[in-house]
Amino acid sequence: MYSDNILGFETIEKNLKAMAFKRLIYSFISILAILFLLSSGLTIAEENNAGSFQRGLSKFFDYPVDLFKEAFESGWRWYAYVFKYLPDLISTINMAFFSTLFGAIFALLLSLFASKNLIKNQYIVTLSRRTMDILRSFPELVIAMIFLYLMGKSELPAVIAIVIHTAGALGKLFSEAIENADNKPIEGLQSCGASWWQRVRFAVIPQVVPLFISYTLLRLEINVRASTILGFVGAGGIGEALSAVIQFRYGDEIIAIMFLLVITIISLDYFSRFLRGRLIGDNK
Amino acid sequence: MEQVLNQNVIDAVDLKHKKHIRILIITGFVFLVYLIGSILHFDLPNLAKKWNKDRASMFMLDIYAHKDHIKMNWKDPQKIDLRFEGGHRHVYKDDPTWLIRNKNNQSTIVNFDNGGQFVFFPNRVEMRNFPNINEPFIFKLNKNGKPYVDGYVGKESMLPSWMRATENKVEVRPSLYERLQVYGSKVEVHRYELGWKYFWFDFDSPLVGKGFFDAISLMFNEDRVDPKISNFNLVVNEFLENEIWHHNTVLFAMVETLLMAILGTLIASMVGLPLAFLAAYNVTPLSSIRFFLRRLFDMLRGIDMLIWSLIFLRAFGPGLFTGIFAIAFTDTGTLGKLMSEAIENTDKKDKEGIQSTGANKVLQHRFGIIPQILPIFISQSLYYLESNTRAAVIIGAMGAGGIGLHFLGALMTGNDFENVAYMAILVLVAVMCIDTMSAKLRRLLIGIEDKK
Numbered sequence: 001m002y003s004d005n006i007l008g009f010e011t012i013e014k015n016l017k018a019m020a021f022k023r024l025i026y027s028f029i030s031i032l033a034i035l036f037l038l039s040s041g042l043t044i045a046e047e048n049n050a051g052s053f054q055r056g057l058s059k060f061f062d063y064p065v066d067l068f069k070e071a072f073e074s075g076w077r078w079y080a081y082v083f084k085y086l087p088d089l090i091s092t093i094n095m096a097f098f099s100t101l102f103g104a105i106f107a108l109l110l111s112l113f114a115s116k117n118l119i120k121n122q123y124i125v126t127l128s129r130r131t132m133d134i135l136r137s138f139p140e141l142v143i144a145m146i147f148l149y150l151m152g153k154s155e156l157p158a159v160i161a162i163v164i165h166t167a168g169a170l171g172k173l174f175s176e177a178i179e180n181a182d183n184k185p186i187e188g189l190q191s192c193g194a195s196w197w198q199r200v201r202f203a204v205i206p207q208v209v210p211l212f213i214s215y216t217l218l219r220l221e222i223n224v225r226a227s228t229i230l231g232f233v234g235a236g237g238i239g240e241a242l243s244a245v246i247q248f249r250y251g252d253e254i255i256a257i258m259f260l261l262v263i264t265i266i267s268l269d270y271f272s273r274f275l276r277g278r279l280i281g282d283n284k
Numbered sequence: 285m286e287q288v289l290n291q292n293v294i295d296a297v298d299l300k301h302k303k304h305i306r307i308l309i310i311t312g313f314v315f316l317v318y319l320i321g322s323i324l325h326f327d328l329p330n331l332a333k334k335w336n337k338d339r340a341s342m343f344m345l346d347i348y349a350h351k352d353h354i355k356m357n358w359k360d361p362q363k364i365d366l367r368f369e370g371g372h373r374h375v376y377k378d379d380p381t382w383l384i385r386n387k388n389n390q391s392t393i394v395n396f397d398n399g400g401q402f403v404f405f406p407n408r409v410e411m412r413n414f415p416n417i418n419e420p421f422i423f424k425l426n427k428n429g430k431p432y433v434d435g436y437v438g439k440e441s442m443l444p445s446w447m448r449a450t451e452n453k454v455e456v457r458p459s460l461y462e463r464l465q466v467y468g469s470k471v472e473v474h475r476y477e478l479g480w481k482y483f484w485f486d487f488d489s490p491l492v493g494k495g496f497f498d499a500i501s502l503m504f505n506e507d508r509v510d511p512k513i514s515n516f517n518l519v520v521n522e523f524l525e526n527e528i529w530h531h532n533t534v535l536f537a538m539v540e541t542l543l544m545a546i547l548g549t550l551i552a553s554m555v556g557l558p559l560a561f562l563a564a565y566n567v568t569p570l571s572s573i574r575f576f577l578r579r580l581f582d583m584l585r586g587i588d589m590l591i592w593s594l595i596f597l598r599a600f601g602p603g604l605f606t607g608i609f610a611i612a613f614t615d616t617g618t619l620g621k622l623m624s625e626a627i628e629n630t631d632k633k634d635k636e637g638i639q640s641t642g643a644n645k646v647l648q649h650r651f652g653i654i655p656q657i658l659p660i661f662i663s664q665s666l667y668y669l670e671s672n673t674r675a676a677v678i679i680g681a682m683g684a685g686g687i688g689l690h691f692l693g694a695l696m697t698g699n700d701f702e703n704v705a706y707m708a709i710l711v712l713v714a715v716m717c718i719d720t721m722s723a724k725l726r727r728l729l730i731g732i733e734d735k736k
Contacts, residue, residue, distance in 0.1 A: 042546045049603030056600035063598035098322040137715045139674040151334045159326050229590050266586040
C-alpha cells in the first residue's frame with residue numbers, strides 16, 4: 001500500500017509508458033507476422049492454384065446462377081425433387097443422431113475417468129485424457145475412408161468414424177464440466193460417508209447434466225454436417241445423393257438438395273439454441 | 285397445524301418426485317428403444333461379418349512392414365526377377381543376402397528369417413524347414429501347364445488351411461510374412477520384413493540405406509558424396525525426391541492444408557469482427573443494417589462448408605483458394621454471429637465511462653468494447669483454427685487439394701497403405717501441434733486457463 005506512494009507518480013508513469021511501449025511493439029510484431037503470413041500464403045496459393053484468382057472471381061457467380069436458372073426452368077417439378085430427397089435427408093440426420101448418442105455415451109464413460117476430482121489416480125486421468133486427444137485429433141473423414149475401404153460401402157463406417165470423433169470431442173468438454181463443478185456437494189456427501197457412486201450420482205450429475213445435454217446438442221449440429229460430408233465419400237444418405245447429381249450435372253436437383261441441407265442446418269441451429277436456452281436457463 | 289402442512293408439503297414433493305421419475309423412465313425407455321432399433325438398422329451386430337479380414341490384415345501388414353517380390357518364369361528359370369514392393373522401377377541389381385543361387389543344380393533359395401525356405405528348381409518349387417511344418421511340400425506343373433501340389437492331386441481338401449489350390453493357382457501362406465503363388469506361367473514369392481524401408485532415401489539414391497542420424501551426421505561432413513553439390517543439399521534433395529514416399533508432394537500438401545486452415549481462419553476473423561460490430565445493437569443504431577447482417581451471417585453459416593467448397597471448386601478449380609474461401613465464408617458467419625452476441629453482452633459501464641470523458645464514437649468502441657471482447661475473440665478464433673485444420677483436410681479430400689486429396693488417392697490405389705498410414709500420422713501430428721500451440725497461445729494472450 002505505502003510503497004505506491006513511496007514510488008512516486010513519475011516512476012509509475014515511467015513504468016506505465018514502458019509497458020505501453022512494450023505492448024505497442026508486441027502488437028506491431030504480431031500485425032507484421034499476420035500480414036506476412038497473409039501475403040506469402042496468398043502468393044503461394046496464387047502460384048499453385050489451378051486457375052488464377054481474378055479469373056476465378058469473375059466466374060464465381062456462374063455456377064450458382066446456372067444452377068438456379070436450371071431449377072427455375074424445371075418449374076413445378078422442382079418441388080417434387082425436394083420431396084424425392086427427403087428420405088435421404090432423414091437417413092443422414094438419423095445417422096448423425098445415432099452416432100451423437102452413441103458417442104456421448106462413450107464420452108460420458110471416458111470423461112468420468114478423465115476428471116481429477118473424481119479419480120485420484122493421476123495415471124488413469126492422464127491416460128484417458130490422451131486417449132480422448134487421439135480420438136479427437138483424427139478428422140472423421142480419415143477414419144471413415146479407412147473403414148469404408150475395409151468394410152465396403154455402407155452407413156456403418158461413417159457411424160463408427162463419427163462415434164470415435166464425438167467420443168473424443170465431447171469427452172474433453174464433459175470432463176472439463178465435471179472438473180468445474182462445485183466441490184462442496186461432493187465434500188458434503190463424502191463427510192456423511194457416501195460411496196464413490198453415490199457422490200457421483202447425487203453431487204456431480206445434477207450439476208453437470210444441463211451442460212452435458214447442451215454440449216451434445218451442439219455436437220449433433222456439427223455431426224449432421226459431418227455425416228453429409230461422409231455421405232459424399234460413399235456412406236449413403238443425402239451426401240451420396242448430392243455427389244451423384246453433381247456428377248450427372250442435374251442443376252435443379254443439386255439446388256433441391258442444397259436447399260434441403262441449408263434448411264436443415266438453419267432449423268437445427270435454431271432448435272438447439274432454443275433447447276439449450278431452456279436447459280441452461282439464460283435465453284440468448 | 286404445522287404437522288398437517290408438513291404432510292402436505294411432503295405429499296407434494298413426493299408427487300413431483302414420482303412424476304420426475306416417471307418422465308425419466310419414459311425418456312430412458314424411448315432412448316433405449318431408439319438405440320436398439322438403430323443398432324439393428326445400422327447392422328452393428330454384423331460388424332464382424334462386414335469386416336473384410338483379408339483387406340484388413342493386408343492393410344495392417346502393409347502399415348508396419350514392407351515386402352520384396354521374387355518372381356520366376358517357368359520358361360526361363362534362371363532369370364529371377366527381384367523387385368521392391370513389385371514396383372516397376374525398383375529392381376534389385378545385386379542379390380540380397382537372403383537369396384542364394386546354386387549354380388550346380390540350377391536352383392535358387394529364398395531364405396526367411398524363421399529358417400524357412402522356398403527353393404526354385406527349373407521344374408518345381410520346394411518348401412522346406414518352416415517351423416511347425418514337418419511335411420516338405422512340392423509344387424509342380426502338370427502336362428496342361430496347370431499348377432498342383434505334389435501328392436495331393438484330387439485330395440485338395442486334405443491340404444492345410446494356409447494353403448489353397450485351385451485350377452489355375454496354388455497359394456501358400458504359412459504365416460503373414462511369407463507368401464507363395466504358383467501360376468501356370470510363373471512363381472511369385474512375397475517376402476515381408478518389418479519397418480518402412482527406404483523411408484529416408486529411396487531405392488536409386490546414392491544415400492540408400494542411411495538412417496536419420498547417419499544423414500544428419502553426413503550433412504555436416506566435409507567429404508562430399510557427390511562432388512558437384514554439398515552434402516547438405518544432397519541429403520535434403522534426396523530425401524524430398526524419394527520416389528516411394530513422395531516426401532516432396534506429401535509435405536507440400538500438408539503445408540497447403542495448414543495454409544488453408546490458417547488463412548481461412550485469419551480472413552474470417554478479420555472480416556467477421558468489423559461486421560460483428562455493425563451487427564450489434566449497441567454499436568449500430570440502424571436496425572435495417574443489423575437485420576441484413578444477421579441474415580448474412582445465417583446464410584454464410586447455414587450453407588455448409590461442403591456446399592461452399594463445391595461452389596468455389598467450380599470458380600477457382602482445385603487448389604488453395606477453394607479451401608481458403610470455403611473456410612473463410614463459413615466462419616465469417618459463425619465468428620460474426622458469436623462476436624456480435626459478445627459485443628451485445630459487454631458491460632455498458634465501460635463505454636459510458638469513456639463517453640463521459642467526451643471521447644468520440646470510435647474511441648468509445650476502441651476503449652469501451654474491444655478490451656472486453658478481445659479475450660473472447662482471440663480464444664474463439666484459435667478454437668476455430670483448431671477445428672478448421674481438420675476441416676481443411678476434409679475439404680481437401682472433396683477436391684480442394686492438399687493432404688486430404690493425396691490421402692484419398694493413396695487409399696484408392698489399394699496397395700500403398702504405408703503411404704496412407706504415413707499421411708494419417710502426419711495429419712495427426714499436425715492437428716495435435718496446432719491444438720497445443722493454440723492452447724499455449726490462448727493462455728499466453730489471455731492469461732487465464734481457457735474453459736472452452
